[in-house]
Amino acid sequence: MKEKFEQIALEKEKWEQGPLAKILTKAPERPHLPEQRIYTPLDVDTSEEHYVNKIGFPGQFPMTRGGQPTMYRGRLWTMRSYSGFATAEESNQRYRFLLDQGVTGLSVAFDMPTQIGYDSDHPFSEGEVGKVGVAIDSLADMEKLFEGIPLDKVSTSMTINAPAMVILAMYQAVGEKQGVASQLLRGTVQNDNLKEYIARGTYIFPPRASMRMTADLFAYCKDNIPKWNTISLGGYHIREAGATMTQEIAFSFANAIAYIQQALDVGLDIDDFAGRISWIFTADINVLEEVAKFRAARRLWAKILRDRFGAKKTSSWMLRVHCHTSGSVLTAQQPINNAVRVALQAFGAVLGGTNSMATCAFDEALSIPTEESATLALRTQQIIAYESGAADIIDPLAGSYYIEAMTDKIERDAEELIEKIEKMGGAVAAIESGWMQNEILNSAYRHQISIEQGERTIVGVNKFTGGDVSNVNLTKVDPSVRDVQTAKIRDLKSRRDEAEVQAALAELHRVAESTENLFPATLRAVKAYATLGEICDCLRDVFGEYVAVKTI
Amino acid sequence: MIQTDHLEALIEEACTRRSHRAVARLISMAEDDPKDSFQIVKRIYPMTGNAYFVGITGPPGAGKSTITDKIAKLLRQQGARVGIVAVDPSSPFSGGAILGDRIRMNDLALDPDVFIRSMGTRGYYGGLSAAVDSAAKIFDACGCDYVLIETVGVGQSEVDIMQLADTLLVVSVPGLGDEIQMIKAGLLEIADILVVNKADRDGADQVAGMLKTMQMLGPPREEGWMPPVMMTSAQENRGIAELLECIEQHRAWRSSRETADRVRSDRLRGEVVRLLQAELCARAFAAHHLDEELDSLLGQMLERKVNPYDWIETKARLFG
């Protein structure tokens, strides 16, 4: 129940009719601003009950103020740098460089062929090998990627979706070779195929097969790789495709609900796997809104897990967030400005309480990062952590009338949208009909129009233009990477035990047609040095390929 | 206006050598210029009459493009040459359109014996159905055994197009609740086959039941053919073979009847009358400067000094 602040209401009215009205007649406000100019106790619930039940304390329900009791005072967020290009050897060098510079976790970027389950020598891989990430064709490449990097000492986040099981199996095999038991491996696979259909496009198999593989991975990891975060739901990609903040939360939460339901349907207990669900959200440039977003998302998630799914463990209620600064906000014009944008975005994410973060490099609108720009991106996080004070007080912006009002609003709006999707039959139905994709495109289009009509200013693009772009040194990936990889594949195929490869693939085929867990058969094929393409082709044979719906 | 020998060369390339580029250029010419359209259709007419036209219509999201794609693939397996005209609505504001049906037909893009043309519902000379008709005739003349015409059946012009079809499929999907819309659009009355797609979903049987009931309420399109309700899951390629067989059955039934060609001859008559009327009208207006005369009299007509209806009668008498 809201307290009545009669005196404040009165004073506000006097101010609006007095000094405010006076200045507005002389100098109207700038155009295209949010309607409400100022927030007061009138806009929030300042009762004790509200604080105790809705805001609370970090590390306990409803988690609004953070996922752990000490937050960054106990441990800073994991600082990552999304990285990978060309061959495993070259990426390995970059990872070791980054570890030296102080990253506290790795974040692997794979190239397009790898993400879509094609070997480097496949015709579709032409021009794509090693460009947006590292090329991984087999366990041999994976071994090179982590050479000299002890897997019991790092946490590795891998942006891989359709072939997530194959890549994780490779990671486990690498660990075994290093003498690291799978129980000690820490990290994440993205493994969120629903958002691929919606926003990112690196799908292989149709939705039902993907859901099955996701559930198989959950089940396998629970017993074999218990410290592994088995899914990293985005969030991020939906927003980057043009979604609003509300849609970012609502659509990804709806997807999560679908995955959870799938896992429950195959007999897992919610508390068996909910603690390993993680998230990847955008850190966009409106700092204050983003802080409210993270708080709202944490609270809403805790509610869903406890109240809707009956999860009993605190760790199941926690929204485990990795944050990636928004790339679509960066500009090709005056690229150096992007360093400032990234700093602001990262600052917002820290004030919002993210558990892990990767910052974009300032040249991302032009190419993948250089050593120099990747280092600056990392230093941005380090400066915020050690110099700005943002990490020293827990949830420092709580109590701000604006922040609390926004937190409540975002939570409400997202909840409404999730309900709407549930009425449609859930995330899978909303995706199969193309509804989600269309909503996102509508938001993207509106955004573009608002920029072009000058309602939204982008510095250096539609205002304060001019400025030289040509001085930026860019990373260029040598096109001969494809030839190098092709030669490696040929060599691999001549050295490996072909009989074992064929037997492993036959077994994989059989398991895919059954309802058994796919992971063990995948692990066997991986250890036999079957290539990623061979394994995925085997699965394509059973599951078929996804054909995109008309979403435009 | 296109040069006759250039047109000849293009028709030769399209109809004899089946060049996709030539076919596409002919269709564009027919779309863009009514005079070219007439000349093209006149020239290729002797080569038409072999293709069987199948219409596929229904609300957005019903899976029409997928069904079109699967039917085409099956026909290809049987060795038939296929033409596909995919119509999507144009924006009433800008006149532009996004034509996205090809997304579901990627596999067919490289098949030399499949011709695909995407069209918007933009204002065509003679109406949209004329443009689709030209394209279908061009595909016919170039050796297509089947021409599949896909539209969203919502507007009157789309319903008109569907009169072009020898066999018309009307597609529904469980959960969209579009059956009422289809009645309003008059689609159920002109359907030859009713298709319930995504039949693996909940509610498919109810939709089928509802369609069968609604059929009973109105007269059939053709005496003696009760449109069957076919269940398909086009994405999974289920029910397509049965659907194609049903189309063939309809075709056979039609050709076995006494008034076998009545539908086709009615259609031809309608087209000839329309074109002749337009041609005569244009000539009459030109020969007697009717536009200019009318323009000069409009003001007096509005002031009731001249009676427009008298004027019409006077002008009409010039022609007997």
Add this chain to the structure above:
Amino acid sequence: MSKTIRVLVTKPGLDGHDRGAKVVARALRDAGFEVIYTGLRQTPEQIAAAAVAEDVDVVAMSLLSGAHNSLFPRVVECLKEHGAGDILVIGGGVIPESDIPFLKEHGVAEVFTPGTPTTVTVDYIRKAMAERGVK
């Protein structure tokens, strides 16, 4: 009677980020063009076949995965092989300025980098079509 401009909007290669392509497609539609949208994962051969079958005036490619230097010229080549070398080819996406001269040498008429307003692309196409005598 003015001819409607037909544009093929397409994504060659494996890149799945279609926000830009779809936003441009809508902008072109709102400008009165007919846009044939092919969706993702198009090979150069598929793009050329579609461009020819649909008798488009322009092929507009979007690519963010860095594969533009090999894929864009391949598309131009395929179009020529189909006898459609007269179709205007333009591109957009994550393409550094330094790559643009190479692309232009290989038949890409113009490249629209991130941040280019859609109106610029629309006007460019209109102007190019007017110069060719297509209204």
